Amino acid sequence: MVVHTSEALSEALVVRHTRRLPSPLGPAGEGAVAARQFDAALMSVGFKLSAELMERLSGLSEGTVVDTAVRTLGTVRELVGNHVAHNVYFIDFPANVPDSFDFWMRCIAEALADDTSRDRTLEQLSTGVVNLLTLPTYGNYRHTYAEMLAAHDELIAAAGDRMTVLHLGGDLDAEVTALYLALAGSRTPLGEDHLRDLGSLAEVCVHGPQPETIPVRENRALVNRARLHAGSELLLDTVTDVLRLACALSDGDVSLQEPTRFRGLSRRVRRALMAGLDSVVAASDAKLADVHAHREAFKRLGERLHPHEYPQLPYAAEVFAVARGEKRAPSFDGRVEELLGRSDVTGAAALLTSAPGRLFRSLDRLLRTALTQDERDAVVSAAEQVAPQVSGRVVLSVRQHLHNRAEESGERRVFVNRLGRAWVTDDERPPVLPSERTRLIAALDAEIRRRLPAPERLLVDPDFLDVALPLSGKATSSGLGVLPRGSVSPVEGDLLRFFVHWKQKDRDTDYDLSAVLLAADYSTVSWLSYTNLSDVEGEHSGDITEAPEGASEFINLRLGAVRGSYIVPQVDIYSGEGFEQVEESFFGFMLREGEQRGRPFEPRTVRMKSELRGPGRVALPLAFQREGDGRWRARWLHLYLKGHPVANQVEGNRISVATLLRGIVERDHLTVRYLTDLMTDGATGTVLWDGKTVPEGPVTYIGFERPDGLHPDSRVFTPENLRDLIPG
Incomplete structure (x- = not known):
């Protein structure tokens, strides 16, 4: 059977995003032996065929099964980080690692x-x-990869090894369409990799079913790019939609946070963008007020669109007149600022009710600006009035903010931008008074409860309850086993092993894997790095200083020997290309039992592998915290520190890492537990899954992975689609 490249890429996207394999097409035959061999090969990298998928493959021809296996194995090996050769400097690591x-x-x-x-x-x-x-x-490296493999015993299988089940999907077109609709219609912003995948899917699915709404503007820009290429009608209702589309056409930043260098555009594309601007402004000249937020970008776009060539589109020309300051267009934000400048908090709140999302984002400022109880009551009443019109993501974000809002000033405040760049400052804001906080939290809880479905049967993995709600896809990274920032998940095993892999693109690049161990008060206990190769807790695999063919470093930790309460792995860029410049870079961790042995990298033991694609020169993917009962739990960070241009090392950023970790640990995130409590509202319909018994009949399941044998009509929420749990 011949599978076209585009079909293979689409199939790989479905597997990566859904852990479903589109139902293979091919002649019937005796494929049972090949299917079992496929299953065994998958198990060697920590995956397994579901019973239903095994049955489907067994009824196909052997050639079809083999072709499917080759494609799928390539996808899952990359997903887990097993597509590269993970060599180590010290050939028999973690044994015989010398003193530094x-x-x-x-x-x-x-x-x-x-x-x-x-x-x-x-x-x-x-x-x-x-x-x-x-x-x-x-x-x-002083030895070949093959020589390193020969120095290690085979991995001993353990009950705790990861086993990710691949389930049977529908036909390829149906699976691709469903994935496109889910990504395009997402209620939360997507991460960089998901946005790229959406752009590819939009081109494939442009003539098929479309989502009823596309609430996230970045998603709309990518869908509009595909529609423009196909000659379909554009989805535009603001001038900023056109600007985002222009950025997408130039492969720029559709979030508009970074400037885009606009490419030369064809006459057809220029005409379409100008017509889009003209129709938006013709429908409402109030839309011109949006130009102020991106004046420089609109001016640069005007240089590419040549507005003077389109006298028949006068409304579009007004956009660029506003950008150049030749035409006034009072902005909504300017009117709000004018009222606040006159200390008219009540008037500002009343005006903001016409823009519910902006009102919610301004609540903290309005409340701390208000001088009287009447003004504070007016602000809270305005929020209660418009709450049904605010997106679920914004309602939840404000709810989380209010929960963490210190009632006293002087606390530490953690900032994390959309790229994961983090910093900490003193919180010098006046407090939000307890009465207003309490009233608003109750109102927001009631609003979220109203929007959530009331499932008849809710089945929840208890370990999943502390997973943070993905209020933005930018608060995570793509990969395997990755959870949103703020999530807490259990760690089971005797040995914890970190790994980093990178491959330079144009110049010598040296990444350094380190781990700092902190006490309960966040003071430094010890660290492992190329400057401290071994300690009572574990070993470092050795420093690799360039990666023309790719390089890996590892840290092995015996959890029972760890002194302190926190383990913070980090990846420092010592020299060369940044995380966004190298050809490839990723981080992950493995968990093993004490006597498992095996190679330095064993895909069956990988619990998490995430891409390193962020700003700054120091990456902090996650941390590990010892609880009072002695058990360890992972706390997900997805943070990047600015660091130094060169020579970053763990000794130089221990204080900033400890300060940042403290700010994150002491901040509460809204979790799955919060939503499930609201969904059941005290009812007894929730069942905590024991990991074994699969109930009969459809359920709503929330957990790390879809259980094999679950009723096909069940609604399933796993890390791959947890964003769908966020109410609209």
Whole structure:
């Protein structure tokens, strides 16, 4: 059976996003043996065929099964990070890792024995400082990948090994359409990788079914790009929609947070964008007020669109006149600021009721600006009045904000921007008084409860209750087993092993994997890094300083030996390309039982693998916290620190990491538990899943992975589609 490249890519997208394999097409046959072999190959990388999928494959021809297996294995191996060769510097890591100082002395001795490096090394020794990067045996693999594999025993299977089930999907067209509708109609912003996938799916699905609404403007821009290419009608109701579309056409930032360098546009595209602007402004000249927020971008776009060539579109020309300051268009925000400048909080709240989302985003400011009880009551009443018109994501975001709003000033405040860049400052805002906080929280809870469905049978994985609600896809990373920022999940195993892999693109690049251990008061206990290769807690696999063919580093930790309460892995860029510049970079962790042995990287033991694609020079994917009962739990961060241009290392950022971690740990996020409590509202319809018994009949299931054998009419929410649980 021949599968076209576009179909194979679409199939891979479905597997990655849904853990469903579109029902393979092919002649009937005796495929049972090939299906069992496929299943065994999948199990070696921590995946497994569902019973239904095994049955379907067994009834197809052997060739069809083999072709399906080859494609699917490639997809899941990349998903778990097993598509690259993970070599280590010390061949039998974690055994026989030397003391750092002894290792450096050995490298110096080897440099002195080398005729090509002896003189340079002697000169450095005479100054009292030796640059490790100049030593010929430091930082480069001293053995092949095959030699490293031969030095390790086979992994011993354990009951705790990860096993992700692949389920049988519908036909490819149906699965692709369903995935497109889910991404395009998402009620929360998508992450960078999901946006890219949506753009690809929109081109494929442009002539098929479309979502009833596309609430997220970035999604609409990508859908409009596909519609423009296909000659279909555009979905535009603001001038900013046109600007986002222009950014999408130039492969720029559709969120408008970063400037886009607009490309030259064809006459057909220029005419379509100008016509879009003209129709929006003709319908309501109040739309011109939106130009102010992006004046510079509109001016640059005007240089590409040549408005003077379209005298028949006068309303579009007004957009660029406003951007150049030649035409006044009083902005809504300006009217609000004018009222607040006159200390008219009541008037500002009344005006903002015509823009419910902006009112909700302004609640904190209005409440702390109000001077009298009557003004505070007016603000809260306005919020209660418009709450039904505000998107569920914004209602939940404000609810979470109010829950964490300190009643006293002087607390620490954590900022995280949409790219994951994080910093901490003192919170110098006046408090929001308890009476208003309590009243607003009650109103928001009631509004969310009103919107949630009342499932007759709710089945929940108890370990999933502390997963944070994905109020933005930008608060996470793509990969396997990745949870939203603020989530807490259990850690089961004796050995915790981190890994990072990167492959440079244009120049030598050195990433350093480190882990800092903190006490309960966030003071430093110890760390593992290339400067401290071994300690009582574990071992570092050795420093690799360039990655033309890709490089990996590992840290092995014995959880029972860890001193302190927190483990914070981090990836520091010592030199070279950033996380967004390299050809590939990802981080993950494995969990093993104490006697499992195996290779440094074993895909069956990988619990999480996430892409490293963010700003800054220090990545903090997650942290691990020891609870009072001695058990460890992962706390998901997805943060990036600015760091230094070069030579970032764990010793230099321990204080900032500890401060940031404290701010995150002491902040509460709305979780699945919050929504399930509202869904049941004290009823007894919720069943905590024991991981074994699958109920008969359809249920609403919420958990890490769809149980095999669940009724086909069940509604299922897992990390891959948890955003669908957010009410509209």
